Amino acid sequence: MAFVTRQFIRSLSSSAAIKHVTIIGGGLMGAGIAQVAASTGHSVVLVDTSEDILKKSAKGIESSLKRVAKKKFAEKPEDGEAFIQKVLKNISTSTDAASVVQGTDLVVDAIVENLKVKQDLFGALDKAAPEHTIFASNTSSLSIADIASSTARLDRFGGLHFFNPVPMMKLVEVIKAPGTSQQTFDALLEFSKALGKHPVSCKDTPGFIVNRLLVPYMLEAVRLHERGHGSKEDIDVAMKLGAGYPMGPFELLDYVGLDTSKFIIDGWHEKDPDNPLFAPSPLLNKLVAEGKLGKKTGEGFYKHK
Ligand SMILES: CCCCCCC[C@H](O)CC(=O)SCCNC(=O)CCNC(=O)[C@H](O)C(C)(C)COP(=O)([O-])OP(=O)([O-])OC[C@H]1O[C@@H](n2cnc3c(N)ncnc32)[C@H](O)[C@@H]1OP(=O)([O-])[O-]
Numbered sequence: 215m216a217f218v219t220r221q222f223i224r225s226l227s228s229s230a231a232i233k234h235v236t237i238i239g240g241g242l243m244g245a246g247i248a249q250v251a252a253s254t255g256h257s258v259v260l261v262d263t264s265e266d267i268l269k270k271s272a273k274g275i276e277s278s279l280k281r282v283a284k285k286k287f288a289e290k291p292e293d294g295e296a297f298i299q300k301v302l303k304n305i306s307t308s309t310d311a312a313s314v315v316q317g318t319d320l321v322v323d324a325i326v327e328n329l330k331v332k333q334d335l336f337g338a339l340d341k342a343a344p345e346h347t348i349f350a351s352n353t354s355s356l357s358i359a360d361i362a363s364s365t366a367r368l369d370r371f372g373g374l375h376f377f378n379p380v381p382m383m384k385l386v387e388v389i390k391a392p393g394t395s396q397q398t399f400d401a402l403l404e405f406s407k408a409l410g411k412h413p414v415s416c417k418d419t420p421g422f423i424v425n426r427l428l429v430p431y432m433l434e435a436v437r438l439h440e441r442g443h444g445s446k447e448d449i450d451v452a453m454k455l456g457a458g459y460p461m462g463p464f465e466l467l468d469y470v471g472l473d474t475s476k477f478i479i480d481g482w483h484e485k486d487p488d489n490p491l492f493a494p495s496p497l498l499n500k501l502v503a504e505g506k507l508g509k510k511t512g513e514g515f516y517k518h519k
């Protein structure tokens with residue numbers, strides 16, 4: 215009986231709209247997701263490991279909001295300032311994930327692309343979060359089922375894969391793992407729409423849709439350059455002017471982060487070592503070893519101001 219009642223309460227609560235969101239990881243992606251959720255009226259807590267990182271995240275959100283407001287309120291700059299202040303009020307920050315998830319409807323992870331670290335995070339939060347809370351990972355390349363396996367809420371666990379820069383990119387891949395309930399999946403689709411995004415449904419397969427196509431393309435561009443068959447500048451210009459991409463592959467690698475790109479490739483290579491599409495790149499590995507992680511550290515394939 216108690217089980218039936220619990221199931222009933224769970225089904226009522228998980229179908230209710232997601233209002234309060236906890237984002238774990240205030241880097242490139244987490245800050246963007248927090249910004250978009252707060253801009254669409256959600257109450258957001260952004261969590262990272264230190265106050266210094268969170269200060270940097272808040273600064274990044276404010277400057278991104280300024281860009282949005284400049285365009286949206288071009289005629290009335292004072293309304294733009296009010297918009298920014300209203301959005302910022304919807305965001306608070308914390309370094310203690312377990313305490314803030316207690317009142318949350320959805321937890322989204324945007325921490326480092328490492329299975330064990332993500333499992334440890336969700337395993338700990340599973341004990342702290344209310345029963346109705348949905349967990350979702352923004353992983354680029356890991357299996358949602360593998361991440362969820364550290365929790366006892368497989369039915370309330372799915373994938374929400376956003377794209378960088380989150381405020382500009384319209385797509386969200388919503389991933390249904392074998393354990394994800396239809397109710398959870400529907401709630402994640404609805405949440406994506408409430409953010410003003412266009413969701414697509416994905417199976418829990420490596421790279422979902424976009425990265426299964428994008429990662430081999432980007433790696434092939436690096437290999438082409440490593441073979442001495444084109445400069446990175448020419449390859450970038452070629453793909454922009456010849457294929458209509460907004461950024462060339464080297465520009466995009468720097469934008470995404472070379473550490474994140476390496477995590478993705480290494481993970482897939484480990485799982486599928488004979489697949490030439492996922493063979494590691496010596497040049498990428500060298501840049502990461504030198505701490506040249508792309509735009510976020512000021513240098514990657516290119517130097518950034
Ligand atoms: C090998 C393994 C690698 C795999 C990686 C996988 C990673 C991951 O899982 C998947 C991804 O995300 S894949 C990555 C997927 N991502 C891509 O593929 C991205 C491809 N790149 C692009 O789409 C464009 O280059 C951008 C939109 C980034 C910039 O546009 P642009 O024309 O080159 O330059 P612009 O003139 O400066 O900006 C134009 C407008 O955008 C506005 N704005 C920009 N950033 C903003 C922000 N943070 N906030 C607010 N606003 C922002 C700006 O204000 C301006 O507005 P205006 O009103 O026009 O003045």
Ligand SMILES: NC(=O)c1ccc[n+]([C@@H]2O[C@H](COP(=O)([O-])OP(=O)(O)OC[C@H]3O[C@@H](n4cnc5c(N)ncnc54)[C@H](O)[C@@H]3O)[C@@H](O)[C@H]2O)c1
Pocket residue numbers: 238239240241242243244261262263267323324325326327328331335352353354355375376377378469470471474
């Ligand atoms: N960079 C991209 O273009 C992109 C796009 C889509 C998805 N993703 C995915 O999003 C995730 C984050 O990527 P990113 O580019 O934002 O990384 P990032 O390095 O910019 O940020 C990660 C943040 O997580 C924090 N962090 C790490 N472990 C933590 C923990 N246990 N608790 C709290 N905070 C922790 C770090 O301090 C850092 O601020 C990864 O899974 C990545 O694959 C990245």
